[in-house]
Amino acid sequence: MDFKDILHLVRDDFAAVDACISSSLQSRVPLVSEVGTYIVQSGGKRLRPLVTLLAARACGYGEGRDHVTMAAIIEMLHTATLLHDDVVDESSLRRGRATVNSRWGNPTAVLVGDYLVARSFQLIAGLRNQAVFDIMSDGTCVIAEGEVLQLINQHDPDTTEARYLEVIHGKTAKMFEAAAECAAALSDPRWRTQMAAYARHLGAAFQIIDDVLDYTSSADVMGKNVGDDLAEGKPTLPLIQAMKVAAPAEADMVRESIRTGGLEHLQEIIALVRRCGALDYSHERARQESEAAIAALAPLPATPWRQALEELARLALRRDH
Incomplete structure (x- = not known):
């Protein structure tokens, strides 16, 4: 099962999601709609x-459109x-196109981002599901904390x-x-724990591979500039591992580059992260996360949607962008 096969399983639902996003981004303020359309088309x-969508179907979601809204x-x-x-x-x-902030400026990017958050919670309220509201309100706080933690770690070569x-x-x-987890809450709450664990490990595998690609891919393939993480002083796993195993002089070079954000x-x-085994180490950590994701799905009924979720966890390791 490849990515196209996975998409085919929920093709109608997926098309409905795009339509829902487009209608939700319409605003009486023309700039919001303009930027929203640009984002969707990206x-x-x-x-x-x-x-x-896959998690909802794997958990037995039946009639209705709440899973599309979610x-x-x-x-x-x-x-x-x-x-x-x-x-x-x-x-x-980003994604091979100019970012919103580079095209319209920082104030527009921030304020349209705020609009998206507000509109999202308006839609969450419309679902009338307390579990979904709890998951999303708690989750967005954790996401915001993660961004602040990344900011704290930025330019810190001692990040573990x-x-x-x-x-x-x-x-x-x-x-x-x-x-x-929200998909499970809308479908069969008995599977919330399993679905949350699956996706938590999938997300970790996805991000580790994303950080690996910053040193193995190209701007044309990734849709962003090679070396962006280093330029931003982000101590990602390939760099953290490289500093552990490299010769002192090479480790110092990496440390100084993280500290200054210099390219x-x-x-x-x-060349160093490729040569010293840091990429192999990072791939292995991602593989462990992928396997943990697949293991979390074991109690669920065997369905094409569960199989698709398992394949997504495997594909996360093989992606090139």
Whole structure:
């Protein structure tokens, strides 16, 4: 089962999610609608809403459209975090296109991000499901804390692997977790724990591989600039491991680059993380997370949707963007 096969399982639901997002981004303020349309057209893998739809079906979701609304909510909230991230990171490129902040300016990016959060919670209230409200209100707090933790770790070469994992749990894995747990809450609450665990580990695997790709891929493939993480002074797992095993002089070079956010030694650092085993180590950590995600699904009934969730966890390890 490849990614196209997975999408095919929920193709009608997925199309409905796009329609829901588009209608939800219409505003009496033209600039909000203009930026919203630009965001929707920028595409992206839409993994989080995909997880929502698959998890709902795997948990036995029947008639209704609440799972579609939930998937749209997840994507809108995720997009809001991206808008804010790009302002904080001063990013100019995402998904191969100019970021909102680079095209319209920081104030527009921040305020449209705020609108997306507000609109998302308006839609959450409309679901009339207390469990979903609790999951999303708690989850968005954790996500915001994760972003602040990342800011604290920025330019700190003494960041440990444990601190790194805490950051990616907040900034990435928590949104996946909320997506799947809310799907279970709307379908069969008995599976909330299993779905939350699955998506938490999936999100961790996804982010670790994302950090690996910053040193193995290209701007054309990734849709962002190679070396962005280093330029932003982010001590990601490949760098943390490289500093552990590299010769002292090389480790000092990495430390100084993290501290200053300088790209003067980018090519040397890319060569180092490839040569010293840091990428293999990071891949192994991601593999462990992927296997934990798959194991969490074991109690669920065997269905094509559960199989698709398992395949997503495997595909997370093999992606190139």
